[in-house]
Amino acid sequence: xxxxxITIGDEILIGQxxxxxxxxxSQQLNALGVQVGEMVTVSDEAGQITSTLDRYMGRYDLLxxxxxxxxxxxxxxxxxxxxxxxxxxxxxxxxxxxxTTFFKERGRxxxxxxxxxxxxxxxxxVLMNNHGTAPGMWxxxxxxxxxxxxxxxxxxxxxxxxxxxxxxxxxxxxxxVVHRTIMTQGVPESYLAVMLRDWESALPECxxxxxxxxxxxxxxxxxxxxxxxxxxxxILDVIIGKLLDIIPEHIFGYDDITLEExxxxxxxERGVTLASAESCTGGNIARxxxxxxxxxxxxxxxVIAYENRIKSGVLGVDPSLIEEKGAVCREVVExxxxxxxxxxxxxxxxxxxxxxxxxxxxxxxxxGTIWICVQYREKSFAKKYRFGGSRERIIDQxxxxxxxxxxxxxxxxx
Amino acid sequence: xxxxxITIGDEILIGQxxxxxxxxxSQQLNALGVQVGEMVTVSDEAGQITSTLDRYMGRYDLLxxxxxxxxxxxxxxxxxxxxxxxxxxxxxxxxxxxxTTFFKERGRxxxxxxxxxxxxxxxxxVLMNNHGTAPGMWxxxxxxxxxxxxxxxxxxxxxxxxxxxxxxxxxxxxxxVVHRTIMTQGVPESYLAVMLRDWESALPECxxxxxxxxxxxxxxxxxxxxxxxxxxxxILDVIIGKLLDIIPEHIFGYDDITLEExxxxxxxERGVTLASAESCTGGNIARxxxxxxxxxxxxxxxVIAYENRIKSGVLGVDPSLIEEKGAVCREVVExxxxxxxxxxxxxxxxxxxxxxxxxxxxxxxxxGTIWICVQYREKSFAKKYRFGGSRERIIDQxxxxxxxxxxxxxxxxx
Numbered sequence: 001x002x003x004x005x006i007t008i009g010d011e012i013l014i015g016q017x018x019x020x021x022x023x024x025x026s027q028q029l030n031a032l033g034v035q036v037g038e039m040v041t042v043s044d045e046a047g048q049i050t051s052t053l054d055r056y057m058g059r060y061d062l063l064x065x066x067x068x069x070x071x072x073x074x075x076x077x078x079x080x081x082x083x084x085x086x087x088x089x090x091x092x093x094x095x096x097x098x099x100t101t102f103f104k105e106r107g108r109x110x111x112x113x114x115x116x117x118x119x120x121x122x123x124x125x126v127l128m129n130n131h132g133t134a135p136g137m138w139x140x141x142x143x144x145x146x147x148x149x150x151x152x153x154x155x156x157x158x159x160x161x162x163x164x165x166x167x168x169x170x171x172x173x174x175x176x177v178v179h180r181t182i183m184t185q186g187v188p189e190s191y192l193a194v195m196l197r198d199w200e201s202a203l204p205e206c207x208x209x210x211x212x213x214x215x216x217x218x219x220x221x222x223x224x225x226x227x228x229x230x231x232x233x234x235i236l237d238v239i240i241g242k243l244l245d246i247i248p249e250h251i252f253g254y255d256d257i258t259l260e261e262x263x264x265x266x267x268x269e270r271g272v273t274l275a276s277a278e279s280c281t282g283g284n285i286a287r288x289x290x291x292x293x294x295x296x297x298x299x300x301x302x303v304i305a306y307e308n309r310i311k312s313g314v315l316g317v318d319p320s321l322i323e324e325k326g327a328v329c330r331e332v333v334e335x336x337x338x339x340x341x342x343x344x345x346x347x348x349x350x351x352x353x354x355x356x357x358x359x360x361x362x363x364x365x366x367x368g369t370i371w372i373c374v375q376y377r378e379k380s381f382a383k384k385y386r387f388g389g390s391r392e393r394i395i396d397q398x399x400x401x402x403x404x405x406x407x408x409x410x411x412x413x414x
Numbered sequence: 415x416x417x418x419x420i421t422i423g424d425e426i427l428i429g430q431x432x433x434x435x436x437x438x439x440s441q442q443l444n445a446l447g448v449q450v451g452e453m454v455t456v457s458d459e460a461g462q463i464t465s466t467l468d469r470y471m472g473r474y475d476l477l478x479x480x481x482x483x484x485x486x487x488x489x490x491x492x493x494x495x496x497x498x499x500x501x502x503x504x505x506x507x508x509x510x511x512x513x514t515t516f517f518k519e520r521g522r523x524x525x526x527x528x529x530x531x532x533x534x535x536x537x538x539x540v541l542m543n544n545h546g547t548a549p550g551m552w553x554x555x556x557x558x559x560x561x562x563x564x565x566x567x568x569x570x571x572x573x574x575x576x577x578x579x580x581x582x583x584x585x586x587x588x589x590x591v592v593h594r595t596i597m598t599q600g601v602p603e604s605y606l607a608v609m610l611r612d613w614e615s616a617l618p619e620c621x622x623x624x625x626x627x628x629x630x631x632x633x634x635x636x637x638x639x640x641x642x643x644x645x646x647x648x649i650l651d652v653i654i655g656k657l658l659d660i661i662p663e664h665i666f667g668y669d670d671i672t673l674e675e676x677x678x679x680x681x682x683e684r685g686v687t688l689a690s691a692e693s694c695t696g697g698n699i700a701r702x703x704x705x706x707x708x709x710x711x712x713x714x715x716x717v718i719a720y721e722n723r724i725k726s727g728v729l730g731v732d733p734s735l736i737e738e739k740g741a742v743c744r745e746v747v748e749x750x751x752x753x754x755x756x757x758x759x760x761x762x763x764x765x766x767x768x769x770x771x772x773x774x775x776x777x778x779x780x781x782g783t784i785w786i787c788v789q790y791r792e793k794s795f796a797k798k799y800r801f802g803g804s805r806e807r808i809i810d811q812x813x814x815x816x817x818x819x820x821x822x823x824x825x826x827x828x
Contacts, residue, residue, distance in 0.1 A: 010622075010624060010637075011624055011626045011635065012437070012440075012453070013440055013450045013451070013452075013453065014440055014441070014444045014450065014593060014635075015436075015437045015438060015439070015440035015441030015442075015444060015450075016441075016595065016626060016633070016635060016670065017437075017626060017628075018432060018433075018434055018437045019432075019433070019437075020432055022429075022455075023426070023429045023431070023432045023433075024429060025429070026426075026427055026428055026429035027428065027429030027430070028429075029429075030428045030429060036427045036428065036429075037427070037456075037457070038427075038454060038455065038456060039426070039427065039454065039455040040452060040453065040454045040455075041436075041452065041453040041454075042451075042452060043451070070603065070604075070625065070627075071603070071604045071607060072603065072604070072607045072625045073607075073614065073623075074622070074623060074624045074625065108605075111604060111605075111608050113604060113607060113608070114604055133604075152627065154803050154804065154807065179428060181430065189484065189485070189486065190484075190485040190486070190525060190527060190528055190547075191522075191525075193485060193486045193487075193527060194525050194527070200487070208424075208488070209487075209488060210424060210425055210488045211484065211486045211488065212425045212430060212431060213566065219430070221425065221428075221430065223424075256430065276718075278697075278700075282700055282701055282703070282704025282705070282709075283692075283697035283698070283699070283700025283701040283703075283704060283716060283718070284697070284701045284704075285697070286692075286696055286697025286700065286701075286718045286720075287696055287697040287698045287700075287701045289696070289697075290696025290697060290698075290718075290720060290809075291696070291805070291806065291809075293771070293772055293773065293805055294773070295696075295720075296720055296721065299720050299721075300720055300721040300723070300724055301717065301718040301719050301720040301721060301724040301728075302697060302716070302717075302718035302720075303715065303716075303717055303718075303728075304690075304697070304700045304704075304715040304716035304717075304718070305715050306704060306709075306710055306713050306714055306715040306716075307710065307713075307714040307715055307758075309714070309759070310714055310715040310758055313757070313758075313759075314715075314717075314728075314757060314758070343727070343728060344721075344724055344727075344728070345723070345727075357707070358707055359707065359708070389568050390568065391705070391707055392705065393568065395704075395705075
């Protein structure tokens, strides 16, 4: 089964909104063995939607379309689809009841535009939306299934999970595509490619490799297309086993696990607690760690010491040390880590201090210079990094490097 | 001038990577009055790239293509373009020198795959890359300009800013498109549409309105297409003036300014300092505030009190209060705000405590219940919110609500 994903919305074409829906949908479809051949974004104008449908109907087995189903006047997808399929609009009683209940439960009064969301083209099958007021719609014509979903991400996801995924899964009978992703941290893409040259050359022909860099991280994606899924899994197990012999210290997990999840698993297994003291990373490490559900089991908290006064006052860093050497040095991050462990009473700590830019750099300590210290019981390890790029990128790279450093300290791999 | 943006990469089609490049490129082009008619993502296979070029060459004035120019073997765009334009590959001496210097400056040794990046199709004009090793390429055929750029975002952006934007700007002579975006916080999309019904009905025909919701925020985008740009600006000034009379307390800025930038501007103007005490938001407020360059002028730091012990130990919240009423209540956020102001010595404070989920909810305090307190000198204001959606969405909405609450307190608008 081959699919195209169609996103409707001027807000995407003028770059105001990033299309995260298409990404998520393609993840789900790939997991079902449905191949996404194309993603396209078009304007929310009836003419453009119609000509896009003309181009794709009959060429793909499945079209998933998102956007333009909201309650406001700029939302025109439903009317356009009714016209495209030469269909009347009818009020759907079950949807109407759902919408009424939705508003009652939230203690809000109904408004006219919400009521109109219960009107649908007569030819479609309605997909009930348990997460919002716009129903999904399922059309079939010329051997192509067309599914229209709202653009609000959590409503779209709810409809995919409740209706689309189960039904597509039961209809789809194609060769299995198996992806495996190996998550690495600490080596830039081109260096990694050199380290892995022999391993890459020895890959069987049915295996495709892609290097996918992100700030501070490179993902290695292996793909096997095979009629026998169990074979593919075995082939990948052997290949990944060899990779583990080459770069054991740089691999932190598989299949898009995040570094914060990987570190969280390790802290939970070991039954140790963590606190952080952040300067230049400004709370990003705390945010990453607490983005993981259940992180309160091992994370006690953080002191964001943005001003030097706080580094001394709350974390107990020697003020004369900051005066003499500045806030970006080994001794300061070491004292920050000790200070936050004392204040919060934890087994481990992460501390960061650096220059995220765009201003504040000097010849001696240019923008991107970051000191990181990690501690675990009696062990302490501090390291100076030099990252490149924008403020956001530097913060991101430093945060990843800090989590990986603690992970390696816990695994005695430093 | 009309443009299509072509993104190359299996990693996007399988949903492993979000295409942020297309978003950024379309923003830049729109600002120049270039209309982006379509965005499409295709696989990194020579056949798919070639058939996509066949479809778009001659139909658009400008094609911007990103991806597939890296140093690893899965990068095939350059060879495919050489074949498409029937061109030999030649080594470009200036690029070769640039790459050599790039590696020398970073103290890294050159590797063979990096050297190959200096090879380009003979027919293209090379765009020098000052931010990485893959050069950009400029082709022209059948009245269409085709520009190939690397997929690494900061390299792509550098090439756009150094070469593409200036040159397209000097060539482009089309009617001006003017966008204005009004940033609002605190009212859901459908409610906002009711509040603005009369204002929306009175919009002149040449003005298009779109509602663009994000967690906790709705952006209102007004678009005017007009040959005379100064006219369009005047029309929009009048329309926005009327909007300000209707929802003054919900507007925090214009043209995609973030709430953290808007709050930062206000704090800087007033010369007041800020500290935060976060529980359920877990550092996200600190991260948002410190994402703004220069935020150290007004932001001193934060205590992330994830464990209740820290709320008492570091922030001085009465432990018997937490025992009696739990950590999610008015009194606790008030004491957290007072505590962090005392500890960090600031004029203003934000404190949050709530249940971000997915676990930890009760009948009385379901997931999404968040208490927020803001303080400014002698003024203190606390409010209970109930947000919906995933953990990430709840944290995001709570963080936005907190920043807006402080902004309104500073403006005496509560």
